[in-house]
Every structure is written in structure tokens, then in C-alpha cells.
Amino acid sequence: MENQKTYSYDEAFQTSLKYFDGDELAARVWVSKYAMKDSFGNIFEVSPTDMHHRIAKEIARIESKYANPMNEQEVFGLLDHFRYIIPAGSPMTGIGNDHQVASLSNCFVIGIEGDADSYGAIMRLDEEQVQLMKRRGGVGHDLSQIRPKGSPVNNSALTSTGLVPFMERYSNSTREVAQDGRRGALMLSVSIKHPDSEAFIDAKMTEGKVTGANVSVKIDDAFMQAAIDGKPYTQQFPIDSADPQVKKEISAKALWQKIVHNAWKSAEPGILFWDTIIRESIPDCYADLGFRTVSTNPCGEIPLCPYDSCRLLSVNLYSYVRNPFTPEASFDFDLFKEHVAKAQRIMDDIIDLELEKIDLIMDKIKHDPQTDDIKHAEYHLWEKIKDKSSQGRRTGLGITAEGDMIAAMGLTYGTQEATDFSVSVHRTLALAAYRSSVDMARERGAFKVFDAKREAANPFLLRIKEADPSLYDDIMTYGRRNIACLTIAPTGTTSLMTQTTSGIEPVFMPVYKRRRKVNPNDADVHVDFTDEVGDSYEEYIVYHKKFLTWMEVNGIDTSKRYTQDEIDELVARSPYHKATANDVDWLMKVRMQGAIQKWVDHSISVTVNLPNDVSEELVGKLYVEAWRSGCKGCTIYRDGSRSGVMISASKKDKKKNAAQKEKVSTDRIPVMAVTETRPKELDCDVVRFQNNKEKWVAFVGLLDGYPYEIFTGLQDDEEGIALPKTVTKGRIIKQTNPDGTKRYDFQFENKRGYKTTVEGLSEKFNPEYWNYAKLISGVLRYRMPIDHVIKLVSSLQLKDQSINTWKNGVERALKKYMVDGTAAKGLVCPSCGQETLVYQEGCLICKNCGASRCG
Incomplete structure (x- = not known):
């Protein structure tokens, strides 16, 4: 592994940018989250092609242990360009990655x-x-x-x-x-x-x-x-x-x-x-x-059940639509069934790979320096997980791009016709996956605790019996390889790379509405899906590729400028028309979920998105309908409903917070006067954090409580940055040296009120860090909003990995000063894939699903 070639972030990004046909968001997501890395941030893959070869090689290695194996090229063909089969984040990151010790299970x-x-x-x-x-x-x-x-x-x-x-x-x-x-x-x-x-x-x-x-x-x-x-x-x-x-x-x-x-x-x-x-x-x-x-x-x-786990994988439904967006559109059920069978085999192979990973985790724990009484709980935890995984061999095969499939077939999401078609697809998926699991039971053996008598009257299996009696008979005779097989999970950031919507939620927003929102007075709208249009650029790229495809298939010029009336007419003709979250009949949506649920042996993760002005009575009706329709779960999100619970405050600050929320609604920090001449002394916050196991510290100079300058780098006791852990505040003092040069000192008071001064703060850190810090401090002094400063820092293209780590530290230090509730525009939630992140106490919290992330 020592001789593996490494790539800079820029090399991987540029190559991936070509792979994704210029989609910057998809390229950055892949490089940041899924390219193989070690614990020091070294990148070992230059594009998703490398990743898919890595995964295919490992799947083929496991396949070779069993009868009728798939070869590496066959598996690669299923994965390539995220066209047909898409592993979830943990398998995609971890399969074949010997640089990090991590599980392949998502759940x-x-x-x-x-x-x-x-x-x-x-x-x-x-x-x-x-x-x-x-x-x-x-x-x-x-x-x-x-x-x-x-x-x-x-x-x-x-x-x-x-x-x-x-x-x-x-x-x-x-x-x-x-x-x-x-x-x-x-x-x-x-x-x-x-x-x-x-x-x-x-x-x-x-x-x-x-x-x-x-x-x-x-x-x-x-x-x-x-x-x-x-x-x-x-x-x-x-x-x-x-x-x-x-x-x-x-x-x-x-x-x-x-x-x-x-x-x-x-x-x-x-x-x-x-x-x-x-x-x-x-x-x-x-x-x-x-x-x-x-x-x-x-x-x-x-x-x-306790200590069971599951790995996830999705089949891209849109890829099985032939002649999409045309009157000749059809769904290739034969190819779909063939690929589902192979996807289930890949899922079972991933269980073997997971068991190998668990062995590596347990071996690492054995060799950790802690005493056995400290390590016992962790080691025993993985023993229990390994035992459950090997006994049941549970898998989580699901789908993505359901909304796009429905639109490409010329159907309107939420209608009975679309629901009936979707149910037929999920029935086909369930039967093909269970047939594949039976075939593997013949070749590889059934899951360890299989007992036909226990399962014979299960409602899900009785549905299989009605749809395919011979499959049910074979299950009772040979068993299955997997105790349960199917789910529909949110595909999150992987959907960005497939350029499809995720799960069964159509999130298309007509292009003209987004453009009108940015510039409501522009009546001459240019339908151009590669132009950046303010804060909606990422949504533009992710959610409108299929609309562009529809225009091209139907011979509609995408390079000309259209009047608003012409665009209204185009959108009305689009298969996505009346399929946005606010257009869909919500009762039909939960009924559709319930109908599909009958062919999913686990559950369906889906959120019913409602406009802000809906009544509590409607929410109650939707829940009752979900129960009656056979849904296993339901989450309802009313637009803006999460913002009120994201802001932490004491009772005495209610009025202050109310005013702050009013400011947050504009997603901007209040405009503040620019002070070009730096005061001799500034209040200072000390922010400590860890990056890649290294201890870092940031000194943030404040003017009127707002960041004015920043010094940050590795803590180095030998160089004099030996601060008590209790020191969180102080002053940065600008001094003039005898030779006329300037320096910055940090001064703090100890618990007894005595002052301690650390001289030459600007000399304590790497000179290159200091140069970049001066650039960032200059931006802060001219009162650029903090969210924009963070974006600026994030966008810096720095070749040296240590400088990139320093850059991450600056971002983390500055996030502390974001007004709670400020929208993180252009960022998507890694859990649910929605652009609904807000800042809260320096962390990002999703208003849609509640996931939180700091750093």
C-alpha cells in the first residue's frame, strides 16, 4: 500500500469534473466523501472510475468463492457511471479501502x-x-x-x-x-x-x-x-x-x-x-x-433487532426507461429483473466483506494500547454484531430515481395510474430479489437460523405466494440466503452524483420559478441549465438535468431566450408539471407509500413535504391515512417548521432572540460599519479543536463582537503557545518593535487576575498560514458576511495537504460566529439530501431530518 499513487485534491476534482460532465457539485461531493483516502487525507483515486474498479475487484473476489461467479468486468459494468447499481456511502467508501478501519454497514x-x-x-x-x-x-x-x-x-x-x-x-x-x-x-x-x-x-x-x-x-x-x-x-x-x-x-x-x-x-x-x-x-x-x-x-x-446491522444499495430506476419522455417510453422489465438479481448477489457479497471488516476492527481493538478491561466492551460489541450479521445476512436493497422514472414514462406523480405502475415495478423488484436469494441459498446455503415452518404464514411471504407460487414453494424448500432483503432509504449525496431525485420523493422545481425568485423583474428568461443563478445553483444542477433531457428529446432549443409566457407553456407540457412537493395530492402520496410498502420487507424512508400554511387537521388526516394504508412509518415536514426548535436561548433572551430571528429570515448578518484602522487592542476568543488527531488553536480578534482578524495553526508548546485549558478569552494587542516593524501579542488574565502576555503571536505559526490569515483577516475587516467568508475559505484551492487541514481549521473557527438559524446555502444534508441546513452553535443542523454535523 505504501507505493500507491496519491493525487492532490485539485487533480481529483478536475478529473472528476470531466467524469460528471462539468457538474461541480457532484465532483466535489465525490472527492470529499467517497474517493479512497487514508487518515491523513491522502487521496488514492482520481475519479469514480477508480472507485468502481476498486469495488468491482472486491466483489469479484468474493464471487469467486461461490458457484456461478460474476467477474470483475461484469460487476464494473453494473456500477460504472452510477447508471444501474449504486452502493450507499459506507460500502462505497469502505470496500477495498485498507487505509481506514471502518464498517461497511450504514445502519x-x-x-x-x-x-x-x-x-x-x-x-x-x-x-x-x-x-x-x-x-x-x-x-x-x-x-x-x-x-x-x-x-x-x-x-x-x-x-x-x-x-x-x-x-x-x-x-x-x-x-x-x-x-x-x-x-x-x-x-x-x-x-x-x-x-x-x-x-x-x-x-x-x-x-x-x-x-x-x-x-x-x-x-x-x-x-x-x-x-x-x-x-x-x-x-x-x-x-x-x-x-x-x-x-x-x-x-x-x-x-x-x-x-x-x-x-x-x-x-x-x-x-x-x-x-x-x-x-x-x-x-x-x-x-x-x-x-x-x-x-x-x-x-x-x-x-x-439489537446488534443487527444493514448495508444499503440502490437500483437506479430511471436507467430502465427506454425512449424516456416520448410517447414510445417503456420500462425494460427483463433487464431490470436481471440486474436486481445481480444486485442482490452483490449485497450478499458485501456481507462477506463486512464480516472481514469486523475481523479487522476486532484485531485493531486487540492491539490497541488500552488495558483489556477498557477494551472489553468495544470488542464484545463487535462480537455481537458479527454474530447477528452472519446468522441473518440481512440486506438493504432499494431504489432511487422513482420520481424521474415516473416522469420519463409520461406519467404524473401522485395519480392512480402512476401509483399502479410504481407498484408493479416494486413487485417485480421484490420477486426478483427473493428469487435471487433462493438461488443463492441453493448455491451458498440459507441463512443459519432459517426455519420454513416459522415463516410459512408471514403476510409478506403470503403476498409472494399469491404473485409467484413457485417462488414461495422454493423458499419453503430451499430457504433464502438472507433473512430480509429490501428497503427504500434516502440516497442523500449519492443522488447528487446520479443526477436524479432520491427515494420516492419528486423534488423537481420548475426552472422558471427559480429564475423568477432570483430576479422577479426579468421577464426575458434564459433557459440555461449551466448558468449560475444566485443561491439556487446547486438545485439547478441536481434537479433539472432531466427537464433538460426532456427538452432535448422533444427538440426544444435550450440555448435561446424565452419569454415568461413561453416558459409557462413549456413547463405545463413537462412530465414534471404538477409533480412538485406542493402540487402532489398528499393523501395519494401516503396511499402510494402504503401500496409500495406491501412489496418492501423492511420499511420506506419518506417525508411528506407540506407548504407552511397547512392546518394541523390535515397533518392528522395524513397520519391516519398512512396507518390505514399500511405504511410502517411516516414523517411530515411543514415548510419552515424546524427553524423554531433550532435556536437555543434562555428565557431572559426571548426578546433578543425574536429580533435575531427577524434578522435570520433574511439570511444575513446585520450590516456593520467598516473600521479600516485597527484599534490597538481587540477582544479575542480562543477556539481549540482537533484535526486529524492534531491539536489546533485559533485566536479570533473581535470588534463589536464580530470577527475582525484571525490567527490559527498547530499548538506548539516549545514555541510558547502553552495556554491553560481554561483560557477562552483575552486580548490581541498590536505592538511596534524597536525597528519599526509590527507584531501582535496575546494577553489573558489567570484566575487570580494576573496578566500573562504571549508575545509575537504572528510569528508562532507557519509563515504560509500567516499569509493566508492576513488575506482572510482583510476580508473580515471589510465586514463580508461570515457565511460568505466561510465559502471563500472553503473554495481556496491549496495543493499542500497540511495547508488544506489548516483551511478546515479556519472554517471551523469562523462557524462559531454564524447567527443561529442562518441558512447554509448551497450545502445539502448528507442524511436526507435536501438543501435545508442551518447553522446552530457553529454546527450544521438539517431542518428536514434533524441530522447534525459539526466541523
């Missing part, structure tokens, strides 16, 4: 066998959550086993604090570890039957609380029916006990209205229709063998 659920209502169990879950997140895993766990508030305890506290403090504990752990390039997110769930479920539901309504977790409530059929009928409902603890310690009767309707109100106001909690999940779950046929589903992963598409 994990953890839990304690037996009684989990103790501090020991709570702390163990906290540690296991952290250990998985540091390996890039998203984690879910359930809090239903923690006793409700006020219950007696056998310690000095006398009574239990209930669920909410532990929600905050787990949320804080996520914010601590799942940042700085990692993508670990958290799902916390609780049963509606738990006496503290109302407090759980309300927890995120408190400003700034539980910002590091998504929360979902597990609702059973009895509660839903009681809420609809206006009848009482009994909560208890333990929730499954025949002789509960705590029992109380509540108004189901009142609690349901609370859930609906909170979802309308803040898009949380998400709802998991738990009886539907358990009733449909094939793994729960083996509940007594350790496969009892207890929670879901952070996006909700993989319900899991």
Missing part, C-alpha cells in the same frame, strides 16, 4: 438483553453508540425499558428522573463523536404505551434540546383506534408486563392531538406504526432467537 440498532433499566445498562448503551458512530455507523435504540419519572429507585436519588435526561445524554454523545467527516446519526424511539411517552414527545420542543437525535414514537393499533374513536388508552411500565409496576389511563385523543401538533410545529416526532412493522416482519418470526425488532436506524427504513 445499526443496539439494546440490552433482559433488564435494561439500570445505570449500568444506560451507560453501556451510551458507550456502544459512540463506538459504532466512530466507525461511521448510524445508530438506533429504544428507551421503552427505562422506568418512568417518579418511580422508586434503589440509590440515593430515591426516584427516577424518567426518559428525558437520558435522551439528552445520548444526543450529546452523538454531537460529540459523530462529526468531523463521520456520518453517524441517532434515532431514539419509545413505545406510546410508556407512561413517559408524552414527555418524550415534548422533549425536542424545548429550544436547543436533543438536537443530536431524531426521535420517533412507536404507536400500536390499539392506540390509533382509541384516538380515532375518542376512547381511553392504558399506559404501563414495564410495557409488556402482565403485572406492571405503573399503570395509568389516558385520553388517547388528547395525546394524539399533542403528537399531531408537535409534528405540525417541528416535524417531530416521527411515527412508527409498530404493530404493522412487527406483523409484517420476517425476522420477527425468529424473535425468540434474538431477532425481535426493537427500533430502527436514524432514517427509519431499517427496523432491526
